[in-house]
Amino acid sequence: MTARLKPLDRLLRRRPLAPEISLLAALVVGLVPTLVWNDLQARLPALAVTVAAPADAPMDRLVAALHEASVAAIRVDVQPVEATIRSDLWSALWPELQDEGAPPHLLDAILWPATAIQPETLRRDVQAAVPDAVVEIGPRTEPQRPGMMVALISLGVGSIALLLVRTQRAVRRVLARESDALTLFAAFGARPDRIDRTLVRPLVTRMVRSSALGGLVGAAVGLVLLSANHGDALTTPWLATPWLQLATATAVALGTAVVLVRWRTVTLVRRRVRSALR
């Protein structure tokens, strides 16, 4: 009786994926949406809206009207001006009117991005809900957050560097495990293309698959986290462009991670094979 011969993959006890490469690729690609998002926020201007309404106007209706009129914005921060500040403002600006009644309601709102809002439409919509409201609209530059950007960029660059280093180590570890097979293949006269087919390509495929899988998971997590934090974004028509930017940036990051891992793997493996065949 002649037993079946085991396939080489089983003889070499290959694992299909390199988990640390997946994890790092996920980190690298997951960071990209956050970085791009922060960049978008810094680059796109916001609108500063101040709404004043008579003291007898219902405040909740005013807030609701402002929200309704700003549905196209991703971020709507509405802050009623505090009563004491409002009172001080009232007495400072119109001291002679102080006795005529309570100071009017004041709302400060920041709507981002400005491109999503038509100021006249906003004014009309708010005034349609609260006819006596006075609406002031002006540009507002979103405050930069250099500290956070620097931290995020450092994290991104660090992760890419780590990805390269870990790729190198992972390839060396796998090569050390498969070194015996490589030595034997070379000693038994395997042709270079056979070595390429049997040892090099499976290793490269495994590393590429690991980085691609990790990158996809990272991208999905990054995008889901963003959309969860900015729930309206997906339903807003103007967002086609920023989301397209996010998707493009994520795809580029994914491609970069895969290409970097592939390049490093191929370089290291080919070097080792050349030395075995010398």
Next chain:
Amino acid sequence: MERAEPVVRLRGVAVGPAPGKPLLEKVDLDVAPGSIVAVVGPTGAGKSTLLRMLGLRRAPLAGDYLFAGQAVTDVDAEGKARLRRRLGLALPDLPWLDQASLRDNLALPLVVQDYPSAETRSIVAEFVTWLGLGDRADVALRDLSAGERRLVGLARAAVTRPDLLLADEPLAELDGATARKVVRLVQELAQLGSAVVVASAEPALAARFGGETWRIDDRRLRPADAAALRLVG
């Protein structure tokens, strides 16, 4: 009668671990098909290094090495692979697939050289029977004894019926009966036309193969005194 072209021809060859540190110099040697050459010498004299060079696992430091009429230093990777397919290596520095079975280890040279599966299975079965390890053919190689592994190593080198078989200390760690079996295998291969080079620190062990013996002495490889070897044996 016309003499067959030697499988191995060395002219002025130097071998050693690194340039400038030769263990052997000015080696001139011809090994004809079907002949057995035993190289003897003390430990560290350069026997294994010479065998590694003959097995294309190390380049000569100087001189010309012609394998089957071809200068090995002139061939590219593809050409070297072609030459290596004509070699059988039973060298201690050649690794094993430790977790793989005896059968799979024996099959590896045939698989690498693209033998058809049926032929591979049949050759492997033949050698498993020769080894007398039929009941342990599927045991992982790491579970075999050192002596058994040495025996399997020789079988692995012989499965492709190579033009040149290189065996380093093939009789070490073997009992009398097994050693006789190894000697018989080597002689049978030689009868089938393979050239064989064995290395041993023990002249008596080397003499058992019955071929010509060369001794390493003062960095030179010289034909040994046959009479002296017979006395030692």
